Amino acid sequence: MLAAQAIHFARRGTPILSDVTVTVTPGKVTALIGPNGAGKSTLLHILSGALPPDRGSVHLHGSQLADLPRMALARLRAVLPQTTSVSFPFTVLQVVLMGRSAHAGLTTRTEDRAIAQDAMRMTGAEALADRAFTSLSGGEQQRVQLARVIAQISGAPSSGARFLLLDEPTNHLDLSHQLKILGVARSLARGGAGVFAVLHDPNLAAMFADQVIILSKGRIVAQGRTDDVLRADIIEAALGVRVIVQRHPAFDVPHIVPVA
Numbered sequence: 070m071l072a073a074q075a076i077h078f079a080r081r082g083t084p085i086l087s088d089v090t091v092t093v094t095p096g097k098v099t100a101l102i103g104p105n106g107a108g109k110s111t112l113l114h115i116l117s118g119a120l121p122p123d124r125g126s127v128h129l130h131g132s133q134l135a136d137l138p139r140m141a142l143a144r145l146r147a148v149l150p151q152t153t154s155v156s157f158p159f160t161v162l163q164v165v166l167m168g169r170s171a172h173a174g175l176t177t178r179t180e181d182r183a184i185a186q187d188a189m190r191m192t193g194a195e196a197l198a199d200r201a202f203t204s205l206s207g208g209e210q211q212r213v214q215l216a217r218v219i220a221q222i223s224g225a226p227s228s229g230a231r232f233l234l235l236d237e238p239t240n241h242l243d244l245s246h247q248l249k250i251l252g253v254a255r256s257l258a259r260g261g262a263g264v265f266a267v268l269h270d271p272n273l274a275a276m277f278a279d280q281v282i283i284l285s286k287g288r289i290v291a292q293g294r295t296d297d298v299l300r301a302d303i304i305e306a307a308l309g310v311r312v313i314v315q316r317h318p319a320f321d322v323p324h325i326v327p328v329a
């Protein structure tokens with residue numbers, strides 16, 4: 070279990086997060102949605118341990134994040150940031166293998182290479198393995214970074230569930246790859262991982278998440294089962310868009326139609 074309790078965070082005296090309590094549950098996909106500037110990335114950074122909250126606590130398997138050694142933390146949770154930069158022309162395989170450094174240090178074992186290959190296969194990046202990362206398109210780079218974080222939490226069983234924290238994982242992806250990547254996230258969750266994903270499209274949240282959290286102006290306005298949270302009144306109040314919520318024609322999930 071990865072749990073943030075009563076988080077408060079401010080920058081230069083401006084509150085960014087106020088009294089935020091969330092739980093990322095192993096076996097489930099939790100989607101975080103909310104308008105631009107709501108504090109979603111900030112919350113993800115706090116959940117990852119990269120940013121200490123001003124008040125409140127974050128626990129992973131019962132330990133305070135700040136008490137976990139960095140390498141142990143890196144083996145238990147991987148983070149896909151909103152933007153990543155690789156300036157040296159590493160190959161795609163080298164970038165994905167960087168995800169294994171928390172397990173193998175600077176050496177590459179046969180199993181790390183196999184895990185990297187598997188992760189690249191999952192995200193449709195295997196054909197790119199020998200390309201220079203810097204030569205890839207935005208969507209290709211995103212799929213490689215996703216393979217890197219999947220590789221980071223793969224491998225021999227750990228003492229507890231692992232967590233994937235994804236900030237807009239569908240960024241730059243075409244529709245086919247959006248569905249593929251979120252399908253991979255869901256199957257990793259079905260395999261026992263806890264997945265926390267910042268998403269902008271409530272329909273993708275409806276299709277792939279088990280739980281949805283809506284953040285607005287640094288406060289949680291709704292959280293719970295997808296069906297309970299993705300309601301027209303809640304979405305309209307939080308996102309400021311008039312919507313009609315129907316049932317999806319193909320799946321038993323909400324389908325949100327914006328009304329201009």
Ligand SMILES: Nc1ncnc2c1ncn2[C@@H]1O[C@H](COP(=O)(O)OP(=O)(O)OP(=O)(O)O)[C@@H](O)[C@H]1O
Nearest residue numbers: 080081085103104105106107108109110111112151
């Ligand atoms: N380093 C910083 N210094 C000052 N303000 C910051 C800093 N980082 C973020 N903020 C502010 O904190 C607020 C929340 O930012 P955050 O990136 O968490 O929002 P978000 O919900 O992820 O937004 P988006 O959907 O646009 O990515 C915003 O008003 C942002 O301008």
